[in-house]
Amino acid sequence: MAVKMSRKSFDEAFERLKETYVIYAPKRFPKEGRYVDTDVVRYGVVERGKEIVYDAKSDYPAKEVIGPITETLFYFTDDEYRERKTDSKPVLIFARACDINAFKRQDRIYLENGGFEDSYYRKMRDRISFALMECPDKGWDTCFCASMKGNIVEDKDYIFGLQLEPETVKVDIKKGSLEEVFKGEEMEYSVPLVTENSRKVELPVIPNKDIQQQVKNLDLWKEYDKRCLMCGSCTIACSTCTCYTSYDMHYTPDSNAGERRRISASCHIDGYTDMAGGHTFRSTAGERMRFKTMHKVHDFKKRFGGEHMCVGCGRCDDRCPVFISFSTLINKLTHETEKLTGGSK
Template identity: 40%
Template structure:
């Protein structure tokens, strides 16, 4: 902590632009932005994370369709390249990265940190290298969106940020600064403010997470794994993986070696996103395949999000952002699934 901790300022639209430009001199600015006519349908937009240059490009009114996890866990990452018997690691952009994100996503980053840096006592070097450059700028979220359930998951608030923002319709902003480095970039003469970020207190789609003891007892009963509640997902889920790829805490990946026809001695090894809903995720040598039914995949994901991770690390893995509900083409609701599990356990069926 230092003398500049928790200093807040009100910036007019013009001053906010100056502040952004000052930040750009040191940081890459990574934030949700709108891509027109790039959404699910031809007349809809896509909101996803990308490098931005001005405050106007920052989309703060709507929830992004994808999470900011690509900042530390790219969807398609070259680990190393090889030429004959030699190999080299590709160059990376080592500039500090300031990520603008909501409280649920900051908590999501915490879950990724646990998986890649603490799980099994081994730090993933590729994740670690990118994560070391990341700084958080909190986007205030005063109320939940329709499909959010972060309050139920205990991820609606956070104290893990260096800057917090409340952006106004006229382009002005209130900014809370918690580091000397960022404070020095505030335009001279900026007015002081009493701003402190607020957090949602009510969910758009509340969930009732079953207690660990009840889940433990259910797991010991084979009837739970074969329960008819999972059959519905076998019929509806099409195994597209959109829920996995939009989720801020899904961390599964596969690796592949790519060689080139022109010179098979030259190629690279890549880390590529994978997910429990995607076909061939559980394929093994000898033709063995686990969880062939999509309902079994839904059961695996559900138990991982609300049971396995919590039992091991003491906190919920799912952060309740609701993106899986938003992105599913079959309108499958994960919040409804959690509530169905809770109701099933309570009724003892």
């Protein structure tokens, strides 16, 4: 069932939703952007419907709801520890199709990794439902979700979908109990999925280990030794990057009381692969770019099956301070791989 309602009626429905859910959505944080006097759009708890930023792609992904840049896992003293307290109220996230798919990719890593589950992720994940936000016809200029199948969601993936305009709101209700929440005029509406982007990506086909080794040695990676700053901005803004490190913070220098924190990490930055004894894997920017790229469009799928890790949200391209385009890199990689294979698959 779908309904059309005024913005005022939607805001009232939003108040009813809040009785059941903690609601996260993209919201504007004034003057917290990268440049002077610019805003940033990122996920946060929203108290009123009008806080939701609908007409722009968020600068940072919905993954921040479940994996913030830093979070406390547990508290410890000399001889005992206590996990952090976790709220049990259900969580509703207003998300685009790519962000919903990004959660599915993260599930593979946090919940299906060799039989181990990340209990902190699991507790939060079990509370989450999605509201699917309609995208512009072809997405935004850096999106390539259609190439990565990040554009496709099924009815079971969200409890309602919506088109949020300044005056009117259309809601496609997927969960029966929400018919009491959204009161409006019945109509035909379902969220149209993006089927094509302006930016298109061809994915590399690497048929065997021999070609994989040759791909590893391509000169193309060396270009990034000069260009990439190894700042990690692309991975922090990435919908699907999951790497983190942990840090024990002692409350005073001479006490063993403190807390263990999980902190986002990045394969691009110094220190990520440092080992005891001083060895470092992948010390150059090009090697790090290769590692990330292969993970996003080859290694993840080889390990877990299903889709590639990258959902084509394009946030890495949006955030890179030196305008390195990941989608362009994938196309270059595919071109070079085809030269190695003669185009065979």
